[in-house]
Amino acid sequence: xxxxxxLPIFFLLTLFVYQAQAQCPLGDVTLATQAQVDxxxxxxxxxxxxxxxxxxxxxxxxxPSDITDISGLQVTSVGGSLRIQHNPLLTSLDGLxxxxxxxxxxxxxxxxSLTDLTGLDALMFIGKNLSILNNDGLTSLTGLxxxxxxxxxxxxxxxxxxxxxxxxGITAIAGFLxxxxxxxxxxxxxxxxxxxxxxFDIRDNLSLTSLDGLENLMIVQGSFYIFANFQLTxxxxxxxxxxxxxxxQMFKHVVTxxxxxxxxxxxQDENFDQFVxxxxxxxxxxxxxxxxxxxxNLDCDAAEAAAVVCNPLSTELIDMDVRLEGRTAVLSWETAxxxxxxGFEIQRSKDGLSWENISWQEGNxxxxxxxxxxxxxxxxxxxxxxxxxxQIDFDGTAAYSPTVTITASTVSTIDVYPNPASDFLxxxxxxxxxxxxxxxxxxxxxxxxKLEDANNVIDISNLEPGMYVAVIIADFxxxxxxxxxx
Numbered sequence: 001x002x003x004x005x006x007l008p009i010f011f012l013l014t015l016f017v018y019q020a021q022a023q024c025p026l027g028d029v030t031l032a033t034q035a036q037v038d039x040x041x042x043x044x045x046x047x048x049x050x051x052x053x054x055x056x057x058x059x060x061x062x063x064p065s066d067i068t069d070i071s072g073l074q075v076t077s078v079g080g081s082l083r084i085q086h087n088p089l090l091t092s093l094d095g096l097x098x099x100x101x102x103x104x105x106x107x108x109x110x111x112x113s114l115t116d117l118t119g120l121d122a123l124m125f126i127g128k129n130l131s132i133l134n135n136d137g138l139t140s141l142t143g144l145x146x147x148x149x150x151x152x153x154x155x156x157x158x159x160x161x162x163x164x165x166x167x168x169g170i171t172a173i174a175g176f177l178x179x180x181x182x183x184x185x186x187x188x189x190x191x192x193x194x195x196x197x198x199x200f201d202i203r204d205n206l207s208l209t210s211l212d213g214l215e216n217l218m219i220v221q222g223s224f225y226i227f228a229n230f231q232l233t234x235x236x237x238x239x240x241x242x243x244x245x246x247x248x249q250m251f252k253h254v255v256t257x258x259x260x261x262x263x264x265x266x267x268q269d270e271n272f273d274q275f276v277x278x279x280x281x282x283x284x285x286x287x288x289x290x291x292x293x294x295x296x297n298l299d300c301d302a303a304e305a306a307a308v309v310c311n312p313l314s315t316e317l318i319d320m321d322v323r324l325e326g327r328t329a330v331l332s333w334e335t336a337x338x339x340x341x342x343g344f345e346i347q348r349s350k351d352g353l354s355w356e357n358i359s360w361q362e363g364n365x366x367x368x369x370x371x372x373x374x375x376x377x378x379x380x381x382x383x384x385x386x387x388x389x390x391q392i393d394f395d396g397t398a399a400y401s402p403t404v405t406i407t408a409s410t411v412s413t414i415d416v417y418p419n420p421a422s423d424f425l426x427x428x429x430x431x432x433x434x435x436x437x438x439x440x441x442x443x444x445x446x447x448x449x450k451l452e453d454a455n456n457v458i459d460i461s462n463l464e465p466g467m468y469v470a471v472i473i474a475d476f477x478x479x480x481x482x483x484x485x486x
Contacts, residue, residue: 023044023047024044024047024048024049024050024051025044025047026051026052027051027052028052028053028054028055028080029050029052029053029054029055030055031054031055031056031057031067031070032055032057032058032059032065033065033066033067034065034066034067034068034069037056037067037069037070037072037073038072040073041072041073045072045074046074047074047075048074048075048076048077048098049075049076049077049079050075050077050078050079050080051079051080052079052080053078053080053081053082053083053104054075054078054080054081054082054083055083055085056070056082056083056084056085056087057083057084057085057086057087057090057111058085058086058087059086060086061086061110063086064086064087064088065086065087065088065089065090066089067087067089067090068089068090068091069092069095070090070093070094070095070096071092071094071095072095073095073096074098075096075098075099076098076099076100076101077099077100077101077102077103078099078101078102078103078104079103079104080103080104081102081104081105081106081107081128082099082102082104082105082106082107083106083107083109084107084108084109084111085107085108085109085110085111086109086110086111087110087111087113087114088111088112088113089113090111090113090114091113091114091115092114092118092119093114093117093118093119093120093143094118094119095119096119096120096123097119097121097122098122099120099122099123100122100123100124100125101123101124101125101126101127102123102125102126102127103127103407104127104128105126105127105128105129105130105131106123106126106129106130106131107131107133108131108132108133108135109131109132109133109134109135110133110134110135111135111137111138112135112136112137113137114135114137114138115137115138115139115140116138116139116140116141116142116143117132117138117140117141117142117143117144117166118142118143119143120143120144120147121143121145121146122146123144123146123147124146124147124148124149124169125147125148125149125150125383125384126147126149126150126151127151127383127384127407128150128151128152128407129150129151129152129153129154129175130147130150130152130153130154131153131154132154132155132156132158133154133155133156133157133158134156134157134158135158135161136158136159136160137160138158138160138161139160139161139162140161140162140163140165140166141155141161141163141164141165141166141167141189142165142166143166144166144167144169145166145168145169146169147167147169147170148169148170148171149383149384150170150173151173151174151175151384151405151407152173152174152175152176152177152178152198153167153170153173153176153177153178154176154178154180155178155179155180155182156178156179156180156181156182157180157181157182158181158182158183159181159182159183160183161182161183161184162183162184162185162207163184163185163186163188163189164179164184164187164188164189164190164213165188165189166189167189167190167193168189168191168192169192170190170192170193171192171193171194171195171351172193172194172195172196172197172351172352172386173193173195173196173197173198173352174197174198174352174384174386174403174404174405175197175198175405176196176198176199176200176201176222177193177196177198177199177200177201178199178201178203179201179202179203179205180201180202180203180204180205181203181204181205181206182205183205183206183207184205184207184208185207185208185209185210186208186209186210186211186212186213186237187202187210187211187212187213187214187237188212188213189213190213190214190217191213191215191216192216193214193216193217194216194217194218194219195217195218195219195220195221195352196217196219196220196221196222197221197222197352197386197402197403197405198221198222199220199222199223199224199225199246200220200222200223200224200225201225201227202225202226202227202229203225203226203227203228203229204227204228204229205229206229206230206231207231208229208231208232209231209232209233209234210232210233210234210236210237211232211234211235211236211237211238212236212237213237214237214238214241215237215239215240216240217238217240217241218240218241218242218243219241219242219243219245219309220241220243220244220245220246221243221245221246221309221310221402221403222245222246222402223244223245223246223247223248223249224244224246224247224248224249225247225249225251226249226250226251226253227249227250227251227252228251228252228253229253230252230253230254232253232254232255233253233254233255233256233257234255234256234257235250235255235257235258235260236257236259236260238260238262239260239261241260241261241262242261242262242265242303242306242307242309243262243265243306243307243308243309243310244262244265244266244310245309245310245402247275248262248266248275248276249275249276250275250276250277250283251277252277253283255283256282256283257282257283257292258282258283258289258292258293259292259293259295259296259298260293260298261293261298261299261300261302261303261306262303263289263290263293264290264293264298264300264303264304265303265304265307267286267289267290267293268304272286273285273286276289308398309400310400313391313399313400313401314338314339314340314341314391314393314397314399315335315337315338315339315341315363315391316335316336316337316338317333317334317335317336317389317401318334318335318336318370319332319333319334320332320333320334320389320401320402320404321333321404322385322387322404322405322406323406324406324407324408326415326417326428326429327380327408327415327428327429328376328377328378328380328426328428329376329377329380329385329387329406329408330374330375330376330377331346331374331375331376331377331387331404332372332373332374332375333372333373333389333401334370334371334372334373335364335367335370335371335373336370337367337368338363338364338365338366338367338371339366339393340365340366340393340394340395340397341363341364341365341366341367341391341392341393341394342362342363342365342392342393342394343360343361343362343363343391343392344360344361344363344373344389344390344391344392345357345359345360345389345390345392346358346359346360346361346375346387346389347387347388347389347390348377348381348385348386348387349385349386349387349388350381350383350384350385350386350432351386352386352403355386355388357390358377358379359375359377361373361375363391365394378426378427378428378430378456378457379428379430379432379433379456380406380408380428380429380432381408381432382408383407383408384405384406384407385405385406385407385408386403386404386405387403387404387405387406388400388401388402388403388404389401408429414427414428414429414430414472414474414479415427415428415429416470416472416479416481416483419481419483419484420483420484420485420486421460421483421484421485421486422460422461422485422486423459423460423461424457424458424459424460424461425457425458425460425470425483426456426457426458427454427456427457427458427472427479428456430456430474433474434453434474435451435453435454435455435456435472435473435474436452436453436473436474437450437451437452437454437471437472437473438450438451438454438458438470438471438472438473439470439471439473440460440463440468440469440470440471440483441468441469441470442466442467442468443466443467443468443469448463448468449462449463460485463485464485465485465486466484466485467482467483467484467485468482468483468484468485469481469482469483470483
């Protein structure tokens with residue numbers, strides 16, 4: 001009898017200890033010494049989801065860590081940023097093998113003994129920027145092979161880094177890409193990259209001889225700078241590049257091969273000469289470049305026809321922004337002037353490549369005063385969302401705005417608000433899906449509202465004040481809520 005009483009107590013104690021060990025500390029986690037790493041592993045052996053930032057390493061160049069081993073960590077997600085910095089003795093990232101997502105930025109900075117990034121092999125999603133800076137012993141990006149989603153990338157001041165191999169999962173970058181002062185000889189590793197939403201800067205890579213690896217790059221929506229890569233002799237790797245929306249600047253190179261289609265487009269700019277300053281015999285000015293392009297028998301008419309993404313807007317766009325409210329994205333933009341502006345197609349994308357029209361906003365035709373526009377997207381995708389405007393004139397001429405991004409929660413959940421409500425309900429968090437069915441019952445169980453193929457805003461203005469139960473069905477997800485109507 002005594003054992004029968006003690007057994008449930010022992011079970012409850014065991015369960016309590018297990019839950020305590022599995023629970024991560026709330027907020028940020030800082031592991032600045034090996035002792036702190038060891039204590040964390042002992043205290044939280046099954047901690048997987050860190051809600052805030054995770055810092056592994058010292059606080060500055062003058063305060064390095066003594067960390068040599070992080071293999072006991074079991075982290076699968078970081079709600080804030082991940083910083084691995086000032087670890088002169090750390091040789092491996094084993095211990096981050098289970099990490100799949102970081103909702104903010106990832107920074108790998110000043111880790112002199114790291115030779116590769118093995119240990120990050122499961123990492124697929126970074127909600128903001130990836131920075132790999134000042135790692136003197138880093139020779140490879142192996143370990144990032146699963147990464148498919150990141151806003152911007154900065155890989156700089158890694159003198160032993162010979163290759164970008166490891167970034168093959170990246171097909172689109174919404175923000176900037178900066179490759180500076182590394183030991184690379186080509187751009188191999190970026191072989192699947194198709195678009196860059198911001199600036200692309202290739203600078204001071206003293207061993208770089210070619211741009212091979214960029215053959216699939218089609219669009220740079222910012223400016224493209226190629227500076228002081230002194231051994232670079234060819235830009236042949238840019239064979240698929242159709243548009244550079246900002247400036248193209250090439251400076252301090254002995255480039256002798258400029259026969260790529262993008263040069264057909266760029267040399268039509270009357271100011272092009274100021275963008276190219278080289279010591280090359282065939283790439284020094286627009287006339288020489290065009291002569292080489294024509295000698296290569298490239299079709300300049302086809303190249304110019306393909307260059308549509310960067311047509312200037314007939315509206316003067318002075319501000320464009322997107323902010324997140326829960327799982328809802330609010331897009332806003334302002335124009336200083338408008339000429340023949342019929343309106344804007346609002347477009348959304350999962351990857352920055354394939355776009356869908358999600359709404360239309362009427363323009364103001366001709367205007368010389370500031371006009372403000374907003375649009376609310378209730379149906380965001382989990383993770384990264386890209387937005388742009390296709391501005392259309394009354395004569396059908398169309399042009400695109402720059403791209404903006406927002407990162408929605410990676411947790412799959414349907415949200416319904418407000419509650420209490422009176423006139424309408426808003427459904428968000430559908431991850432691009434449509435609502436199959438909405439069913440609302442009153443407190444007696446009687447069905448009072450049923451909608452099929454509903455939109456994200458549900459009219460409940462005909463319901464009497466009281467308590468209801470609502471179910472929202474989208475694909476295989478069902479959301480039940482107790483609803484108060486006022």
